[in-house]
Amino acid sequence: MRLFPCRHTPFALIPPSDGKHDPTRPYGCDLASCTISDTENERSFSFGVVIVVIEAGVAPPLPAVAKGIDARRTHILDAFEVCIQRTGFHRTTMQDVAREAGMSAGNLYRYFPSKEALVSGLIERDRERFSADFMNVARSSDVMGSFVALGRKHFLETPRERCVQFMEIWAEASRNPQVAEMCAAVDKEVNDFMVAILEAAKVSGQIPASVDSAAVITVLSAMGDGMFTRRALEPDFDVEDGFRLLVNVMDALMSGKIPLDRPLPVIPDSPGSPPVSEEKPYVRG
Amino acid sequence: MRLFPCRHTPFALIPPSDGKHDPTRPYGCDLASCTISDTENERSFSFGVVIVVIEAGVAPPLPAVAKGIDARRTHILDAFEVCIQRTGFHRTTMQDVAREAGMSAGNLYRYFPSKEALVSGLIERDRERFSADFMNVARSSDVMGSFVALGRKHFLETPRERCVQFMEIWAEASRNPQVAEMCAAVDKEVNDFMVAILEAAKVSGQIPASVDSAAVITVLSAMGDGMFTRRALEPDFDVEDGFRLLVNVMDALMSGKIPLDRPLPVIPDSPGSPPVSEEKPYVRG
Numbered sequence: 001m002r003l004f005p006c007r008h009t010p011f012a013l014i015p016p017s018d019g020k021h022d023p024t025r026p027y028g029c030d031l032a033s034c035t036i037s038d039t040e041n042e043r044s045f046s047f048g049v050v051i052v053v054i055e056a057g058v059a060p061p062l063p064a065v066a067k068g069i070d071a072r073r074t075h076i077l078d079a080f081e082v083c084i085q086r087t088g089f090h091r092t093t094m095q096d097v098a099r100e101a102g103m104s105a106g107n108l109y110r111y112f113p114s115k116e117a118l119v120s121g122l123i124e125r126d127r128e129r130f131s132a133d134f135m136n137v138a139r140s141s142d143v144m145g146s147f148v149a150l151g152r153k154h155f156l157e158t159p160r161e162r163c164v165q166f167m168e169i170w171a172e173a174s175r176n177p178q179v180a181e182m183c184a185a186v187d188k189e190v191n192d193f194m195v196a197i198l199e200a201a202k203v204s205g206q207i208p209a210s211v212d213s214a215a216v217i218t219v220l221s222a223m224g225d226g227m228f229t230r231r232a233l234e235p236d237f238d239v240e241d242g243f244r245l246l247v248n249v250m251d252a253l254m255s256g257k258i259p260l261d262r263p264l265p266v267i268p269d270s271p272g273s274p275p276v277s278e279e280k281p282y283v284r285g
Numbered sequence: 286m287r288l289f290p291c292r293h294t295p296f297a298l299i300p301p302s303d304g305k306h307d308p309t310r311p312y313g314c315d316l317a318s319c320t321i322s323d324t325e326n327e328r329s330f331s332f333g334v335v336i337v338v339i340e341a342g343v344a345p346p347l348p349a350v351a352k353g354i355d356a357r358r359t360h361i362l363d364a365f366e367v368c369i370q371r372t373g374f375h376r377t378t379m380q381d382v383a384r385e386a387g388m389s390a391g392n393l394y395r396y397f398p399s400k401e402a403l404v405s406g407l408i409e410r411d412r413e414r415f416s417a418d419f420m421n422v423a424r425s426s427d428v429m430g431s432f433v434a435l436g437r438k439h440f441l442e443t444p445r446e447r448c449v450q451f452m453e454i455w456a457e458a459s460r461n462p463q464v465a466e467m468c469a470a471v472d473k474e475v476n477d478f479m480v481a482i483l484e485a486a487k488v489s490g491q492i493p494a495s496v497d498s499a500a501v502i503t504v505l506s507a508m509g510d511g512m513f514t515r516r517a518l519e520p521d522f523d524v525e526d527g528f529r530l531l532v533n534v535m536d537a538l539m540s541g542k543i544p545l546d547r548p549l550p551v552i553p554d555s556p557g558s559p560p561v562s563e564e565k566p567y568v569r570g
Contacts, residue, residue: 088460090375148550164459171456174449174517175373184519219530222511229510232459234469244549245504249534252543260533264525265433 085161089168143201163232208256215260374453428486448517493541500545
């Protein structure tokens with residue numbers, strides 16, 4: 001029995017000990033796929049696996065003092081979230097956060113010297129939660145089932161207030177390049193991880209090789225963002241039904257029923273299909 | 286030849302003269318579908334049509350003074366949009382809007398007595414633009430082509446600044462019930478109109494009768510919102526490619542290739558698909 005690198009391998013395997021992995025990152029993920037040839041019985045098997053690099057042994061366990069700091073930071077970030085959801089990102093001051101956290105402003109500044117540091121802490125915490133969730137998906141032998149379970153947590157079990165918070169952070173990110181950069185980094189990490197999981201599922205035969213993983217994840221991400229938006233804007237939004245539709249679309253995408261590779265059609269400018277109304281552009285400048 | 290109401294008719298036909306239509310609304314839309322039986326030749330034809338009620342003759346043409354007011358209101362709303370996009374909804378004051386519009390605050394208050402009135406004006410203007418666009422789609426014999434043309438305008442030709450503005454309005458709507466109500470009314474009107482157009486396209490045979498119009502529009506709306514979000518947050522987002530994916534999904538949905546009626550699968554809690562990580566909820570309270 002021999003092990004061959006598989007022709008489907010789109011990523012290089014980066015083992016945790018080769019020095020290339022950034023030890024400041026909470027995890028690394030990559031895809032490896034192999035073909036096992038059983039020459040005696042003239043059979044071969046292809047399989048894919050998402051390599052999750054856990055920094056076991058690299059960082060020593062946190063000492064008791066650091067754990068205390070960590071708990072205090074978590075407490076402050078929780079208070080910051082409550083403030084954002086209640087009064088909005090812009091109207092939240094450092095004093096508001098200190099009051100909500102039940103501490104002096106001076107003490108708060110020891111942990112987070114600015115509002116930007118608070119946002120950064122919030123986004124970093126999300127990243128850690130996402131990575132824990134995705135590691136569970138990566139370990140699963142049922143990619144579709146794991147995605148549904150993950151979606152159930154993020155769409156159905158997350159309270160609406162958190163969607164309101166997303167709107168605030170998105171509004172800030174759309175005008176503040178520093179916040180935009182932090183959001184984009186997490187989004188890219190999450191999307192890359194999801195693409196790697198789909199690529200592995202292809203090799204292990206769970207989804208057809210013809211599926212365009214990156215395109216599928218782009219569609220699902222957009223729909224997911226839209227679900228959060230609907231929920232934030234419409235308190236009566238039927239999130240269970242919205243999620244059901246998302247899962248149906250995901251299932252069709254992953255089984256290759258939706259061709260995503262077609263170019264945009266050319267719209268004929270005929271009397272039968274009149275052009276949309278000609279107005280001045282929505283926005284000046 | 287006789288005219289029968291068709292069994293596919295899910296909406297009642299409301300003619301503009303029956304007194305039920307609200308004359309304060311810029312338009313009304315409804316679906317009528319009929320069967321024409323050609324008894325002599327033993328044939329019958331079903332067709333659907335979106336009835337667009339235009340208030341011709343109800344409102345007299347605007348006098349010159351009103352036109353002047355209208356132009357002034359448009360100018361102020363343009364200025365308000367510029368302010369929102371530049372500094373955000375909350376940080377924009379009535380003074381900022383007056384300065385951007387090149388008028389005194391006192392004069393501004395004559396047209397818009399509050400920031401809420403400005404938001405209301407902005408949303409009402411959007412509604413008028415949408416209704417003009419949708420009337421073009423409703424008049425078209427090529428529903429898919431018209432939807433693509435409409436999408437091209439709203440996704441590709443709309444400047445990114447407008448997406449930033451959406452994030453600001455959405456953030457406000459998610460915490461301000463008054464703004465939420467205005468947004469929800471326009472969303473409902475747009476969605477109802479799109480559903481009516483799909484129902485008409487079904488009857489005229491452009492899309493299969495098995496397509497769940499409301500579900501399709503829910504999916505497309507969520508994806509559309511997600512596209513605006515991506516564009517606002519990522520200045521480098523490839524909007525042309527995102528729109529191409531949206532059109533591919535729309536095409537699959539409208540041709541009935543994606544079953545949207547399936548219930549959520551039950552996720553087995555087996556070792557093969559581990560549950561997602563158990564953490565405290567994201568948000569307190």
